Amino acid sequence: MLAGRRYRLELTAEQTARCEEFANVCRAVWNTGLEQRREYRRRGAWMNYAPQCKELAEAKREHLWLKAAPSHILQQTLKDLDRACREIGTFKVRWRSQARWPPSFRFPDAQQIQVERLGSRRGRVKLPKLGWVRFRWSRPLGGEIRSATVSRKSGRWFVSFLVDDQVATPKRHAMPATAVGIDRGVRFAAVTSDGDFHDRAFIRPGEAGRYRRLQQKLSRTHRGSANRAKTRGRMNKITGRVTDRRRDFCAQTADRLVRKYALVVLEDLRIKNMSASASGSLAEPGRQVRQKAGLNRAILDKGWHRLELALTSAARYTGTSVVKVNPAYTSQRCSACGFVTEGNRESQAVFVCKAPDCGHREHADVNAGKNIKAAGLAVSACGDLGAGRSVKQEPVGRVTGRTPHQGIPALQGGEDVKGTVIPWPPPRP
Structure with missing residues (x-):
């Protein structure tokens, strides 16, 4: 390949x-x-x-x-x-x-x-x-x-x-009966259904301080000046190191996951839409712009899309299948009894089932990972279901793993x- x-x-x-x-x-x-x-x-x-x-x-x-x-x-x-x-x-x-x-x-x-x-x-x-x-x-x-x-x-x-x-690409994974669901978040980059937390800091405190000072210096320079170019160059060096660490983290995490599991299930997230600016929102333009900007930075900093690409690429060498499922209600559904309500998730990390006969308590990201895994297993058993199907009837997803990497296709001119x-x-x- x-x-x-x-x-x-x-x-x-x-x-x-x-x-x-x-x-x-x-x-x-x-x-x-x-x-x-x-x-x-x-x-x-x-x-x-x-x-x-x-x-x-x-x-x-x-x-x-x-x-x-x-x-x-x-x-x-x-x-x-x-x-x-x-x-x-x-x-x-x-x-x-x-x-x-x-x-x-x-x-x-x-x-x-x-x-x-x-x-x-x-x-x-x-x-x-x-x-x-x-x-x-x-x-x-x-x-x-x-x-x-x-x-x-x-x-x-x-x-x-x-x-x-x-x-x-192997036709069969070394451990074909293994599966895992991965919940991507802003507190931890990836949390598995088995309770493993994958995360690291991509920028050091000293680099963050230097970057803020360089941003202030950049705002005082004139467009097209030599000082502005030098300042941008110094900022690019910091962001380059951050990008390299993020790429290394995603590659290592993906390699560990595909070697351990034959089925990896992710949420089918529209990351581009989720990280869109609130200032351009048609529903309520200009409201909570600063809060939305902080959320966007957190989403992009964790490298959700890069982790997905790394998993798809690494899966070619182990025969792992990467499945994407509908993310609806995965954070609100109880993985023990299936009860769904918005109040189940008390905070970012605490999940407590409000069903009278359940009371299941678990880390919220681990619970979401279990729901994602269950949806992925259903998708693997039933095949690729249409995107228009309701999650209350059947879990929705599509298989994206075990796809050979393609080079630049031959283009036909008109x-x-x-x-x-x-x-x-x-x-x-």
Whole structure:
């Protein structure tokens, strides 16, 4: 199956300048291609990958600065744009801002990529128009290289190899009779139905203090100034370390769970909607904005979606099935008797069943995990049920595990649209 291997690059000053130039050209191609697609859609026509790629080749004859970047990374940029427009819609795709977009570009041709190991801690890779680039050999490749992506994060450049490790997903888990339900929360990142609490602090107190001071300093700087860029760079270093810790925590937690359980059940949470700003709410705009902002930060800090992705990726190596169920009433239902009422949950951590003949008391997150597990077992027994079914009749969910990781699909370009020609050559970055 396909997997990623990420390494930190050790670029020279000349190679760093070339990477910046490649990223700027790719960003200009993306933005111009997106504007062209939107203009065609406004006229009721379509623009796809094939005609844009043809126009790009013609534009390179007139605009020599487009030739600074390898042709296939520009074509890959148009492929990524085509895929994004097909998946979420042309007018929902975001622009790539020079200030906010982390520079990146992909080399899709494995025949033009050569990797050599120089020692126990060093290696080098040969990339088109970059030459031999050294990187830290932090882990073995473990497979045949399919593509390479160069990106910048927190002021450092990295290379990510897509490799085929020749590993097949097991047809059966080592412990097929095991199952667990996971409740994701803001107090603990993940709580299992077996009573295990998975959580850690991703930012240290000293880093939090420095970040607040940098935010205050940033508010006093002028837009476009050198001091503002330096302050942003220091802030990015802190957030980069926080992101790395969160990614490491999710990967380790997911690995432990999929090795231990054959079935992992999650709530089907709409995290994007849950973390939306209260200031833009249509129901009661502008009310409890500060409280909602704090809740949004807590949700995003725990990395709910990243944990879900890590579970789905790790499940491929153990044969674990990842099931998502309807989250309705999982925090209010008693796992012992099934009695549902809003008053069962007395606080964030205390759950006490209000049924006259029950009185079950347990940690609220553990109780929710048990309800999630029960719903997942019902889904596994009955199959994938429709999303419109009521949770009072049957638990609702869908199986998302044991899905092979897919690379970038081959995109088919549509026919060109006749009419007024939209200028293709993008402005020089």
